[in-house]
Amino acid sequence: MARVVEIDDAADPRLADFRDLARADRRPDRPGGRGLVLAEGTVVVRRLLASPYPPRALLGVARRVEDLAPDLAGVDVPAYVTDADTMAHVVGFHLNRGVLASADRAPTPDLAGLLAGARRVAVLEGVNDHENLGALFRNAAALGVDAVLVGPGCADPLYRRSVRVSMGHVLRVPFVPCDLDEAVAALRAAGFVLGALTPAGDPGAMAGLAGHERVALMLGAEGPGLSAAALAAADVRVRIPMAGDVDSLNVATAAAVAFHATAGVLVPGGRTGAP
Known part of the structure; x- marks a missing residue:
């Protein structure tokens, strides 16, 4: 007590x-x-x-x-x-x-071990706003994302503001800090298809991406987006279709749309079924 x-x-x-x-x-x-x-x-x-x-x-x-x-x-x-x-x-x-x-901080999970049991992961690059990062982790928890790979230039997910905005869900979604090359190599070894979200992507690609058993969704900072190296590493470039002359969404909002589109069947307390 x-x-x-x-x-x-x-x-x-x-x-x-x-x-x-x-x-x-x-x-x-x-x-x-x-x-x-x-x-x-x-x-x-x-x-x-x-x-x-x-x-x-x-x-x-x-x-x-x-x-x-x-x-x-x-x-x-x-x-x-x-x-x-x-x-x-x-x-x-x-x-x-x-x-x-x-x-105290918990031990960092082993990357290969974490991916072995995952079906969908998020890969972040340059997401340096603590509130965006916290909102993204909350979306990941709500929409059945199994893990987050926190790449170069990202803010600390365990900063107090990120924890608060995530409503504490950053404490339940496993994450691993890693560089881009390490993340891509581990994802390929585990059989993931890599989809990069970018305004220059294919607006029809999300449906095809959702049909894969293992999907890694790559998200970059607002403004610059994903680096050229990250885009080159992706198997497919994905654009969320939008009305009018709007070409992009807040990164946490874009993540939520992509997480939901590739979620399969969501149920209270977990996720079951295939896309």
Whole structure:
């Protein structure tokens, strides 16, 4: 059971995991710093507690910590309870959601092992906006994507904003950081067809891509899109048909359309059937 500890001093050293979240040079969730995972709000904290990421501590107002009591029953971590003003002094801003949790990072999955059990994966290149990345992971979880390969130039999926925007689903969709050559070689070895989403692609190609047993959907940054090397590595270039003179979508929106188009039969709690 989590140990509830009441705290009224914002300078208490036990709150180090949650301090100065508004300071880019001090944030505890920076990969180059302490590299912690931070979950914000009861829904996201619940998903953290049910994830492979080892929890370290909670900080919240009494009502939010009480809401999480069933989820904390088998968790041996401190739950620091304080008032909203003290919490704001600790984190550096007023936190509307009233509770935070910290965790250590989980081990990175083995790429070949991860692909061995996957049917659809997303391959990202240069997706450097944390909110887009979080939304993309939420879409991946909702639409049955088995894994995400996080390529060069991408933001950190475990940055607090990405975790929050994903509603905690970044903590349940396995991902592996890897370079483009490594990703392409592993996908080819595992029998995946690579489809690159690009405004210069074939608007009729999505249906054909959906017919393959194993599909990797390649997505690039908004603006520059996929690199020439990524486009050259793809088996097919895919364009989402659009009306009027609009030539592209937000990357998370484009990902959702492509994930759904290649999903097969989706059911609550999972996916079954073929496209």
